[in-house]
Amino acid sequence: MVRANLKGINTVKKRQKDGSVKIHYYHRATKRPLRGSPGSPEFLHDYALAEQSQVAQRMGTLGGLIRDFTLSPEFGKRAESTQKEYRRMLSKVETKFGAMPLAVLEDPRVRGDFLDWQEEVAKESGAREADNRLTVLSAMLTWAVRRVRIFHNHVKGFERLHEVDRSDKVWLPEHIDAFMKVAPIEMQRALILALHTGQRQGDLRKLAWTNYDGEGISLRQSKGSRRVYVACTQALKTMLDDMDREAAVILTTKTGRAWQKRYFAEQWDEASKAAGIIDLHFHDLRGTAVTMLAEAGCSVPEIASITGHSLKSVHTILEKYMSRTKALAKSAMAKFENASSTEFANRLQTKDRRKASNHS
Secondary structure: OOOOOOOOEEEEEEEOOOOOEEEEEEEOOOOOEEOOOOOOHHHHHHHHHHHHHHHHHHOOEHHHHHHHHHOOHHHHOOOHHHHHHHHHHHHHHHHHHOOOEHHHHHOOOHHHHHHHHHHHHHHHHOHHHHHHHHHHHHHHHHHHHHOOOOOOOOOOOOOOOOOOOOOOOOOOHHHHHHHHHHOOHHHHHHHHHHHHHOOOHHHHHOOEHHHEOOOEEEEEOOOOOOEEEEEOOHHHHHHHHHOOOOOOEOOEOOOOOEOOHHHHHHHHHHHHHHOOOOOOOOOHHHHHHHHHHHHOOOOHHHHHHHHOOOHHHHHHHHHHHOOOOHHHHHHHHHHHHHOHHHHHHHOOOOOOHHHHHHHO
């Protein structure tokens, strides 16, 4: 008998009068009973009918829109981790609003329903989770508007409950020194790679030796699918050239395996705490790299070529991530002082007329 890998099946065990146990199977979404055992012809027949019934029920509803969105080519272009998180969020949306007819989405009052739900989720699971669910819902509705499935996205521009501003959260030299003194070499390498490339953690964990040509690193970013080339600084090149290449990826665990997201986060947090660093995250190294590039006098196109952002949005990126450091302030005033166009201003001095009249 062929064993089918089917999802959405509930199993119920019932003890018979003779003491034996009989297993009953049900289609989870429609609650329809499934005859036979998984893989049998009658079981597959009932399962197919239940799936068709579910699709028919979803047509013209928010649940059907969710299904179409997650099967769309646009959704498939997103990073695997993003797809997974979107599906998790949208499953929550479907549980709450899946049966909502699409016509209701055109009514501006539906915004109030979604905002009420946002507040409910915030009380149960926190403001960040509530905001993220509405963010994903809004992204899906924007897709639906573009595909002319609906005409309005009444969730767009909703007010976020979770407020966070990490624009001034950059790794200062003292933070980096403290981290490098206590962190395992695997974490040290991750810090250097992040600081000298400005890339996201997920892309750095997957970075392979084939991405390094001895002079620079080329990669296609998982978010946005942009291809960037980062020429190596001497410090980064020295680190890479001195490393063993026993694994396919550059950053590995002690045992030479590729990092899993959760394990990497655990090890990073442990090293940060050992260094006495509490309010800085790995992602803040990306902002730190942007700040350092700006301090070094890099132009907007130069910074964008490394971070992978569009020229249009790079100003926003700088505004968000770039801390107002003393180095920037000193650099700015040095340019002011040495520019020929500002020479007249640098000659200005005060004249106290009262003192002048006294001397006379």
